[in-house]
Amino acid sequence: xxxxxxxxxxxxxxxxxxxxxxxxxxxxxxxxxxxxxxxxxxxxxxxxxxxxxxxxxxxxxxxxxxxxxxxxxxxxxxxxxxxxxxxxxxxxxxxxxxxxxxxxxxxxxxxxxxxxxxxxxxxxxxxxxxxxxxxxxxxxxxxxxxxxxxxxxxxxxxxxxxxxxxxxxxxxxxxxxxxxxxxxxxxxxxxxxxxxxxx
Numbered sequence: 001x002x003x004x005x006x007x008x009x010x011x012x013x014x015x016x017x018x019x020x021x022x023x024x025x026x027x028x029x030x031x032x033x034x035x036x037x038x039x040x041x042x043x044x045x046x047x048x049x050x051x052x053x054x055x056x057x058x059x060x061x062x063x064x065x066x067x068x069x070x071x072x073x074x075x076x077x078x079x080x081x082x083x084x085x086x087x088x089x090x091x092x093x094x095x096x097x098x099x100x101x102x103x104x105x106x107x108x109x110x111x112x113x114x115x116x117x118x119x120x121x122x123x124x125x126x127x128x129x130x131x132x133x134x135x136x137x138x139x140x141x142x143x144x145x146x147x148x149x150x151x152x153x154x155x156x157x158x159x160x161x162x163x164x165x166x167x168x169x170x171x172x173x174x175x176x177x178x179x180x181x182x183x184x185x186x187x188x189x190x191x192x193x194x195x196x197x198x199x
Contacts, residue, residue, distance in 0.1 A: 010040045011038045012115075012141075014041050014115040014116070015035050015117075015118055016042075016043045016116070017042055017043070017118040020069065023071065024080055025171050029083055029173055031143065032044060033087065035141075035143060039116065043095045044094060044095070045098070046073055046096065050072075054069070054100070075183065077096050078179060086174070097110045098110055101129070104132060104136055107136075114139075118142075119133070119143065121146075122146060153171050162189055163186065
């Protein structure tokens, strides 16, 4: 893949793409690669990097809850890095950074503001982000817009499957499954669910 990229004619030099990646799954990987296909270098911004840099948004309030954010920034950095390298990308082709998506005044601290900002739209949250990006004068590129019921894999469903002991490994890259098991994320999720329910 790296050799093919050198032959590829890119539309943009530099792109920024973002997500919480709680858990990084196969559709996340397709999304990141869709952005990478359009630019020479892709910056992957991990949103909600920590509780201090996370804010609730009325368009999707559940995104900021502790139960929806069980993985640390470091763990998600590892998942993204391993998954992208397993698909053939090199460290010269991507960079991973924190991106506090609800704090636009901090974007310039983490990403180049002259890059193109990629996003997908499924719901009000996606439309809100696009509006915010445009209000900031950022260059945007919507990779696709589809109804939420056509979104595909849901990280929330994967987390639920891990708690309930159902199969989930087929929904994530092999390297991600390996790390999730090594870190016993299923055990962490069960503990968090018990604490939230008062058990």
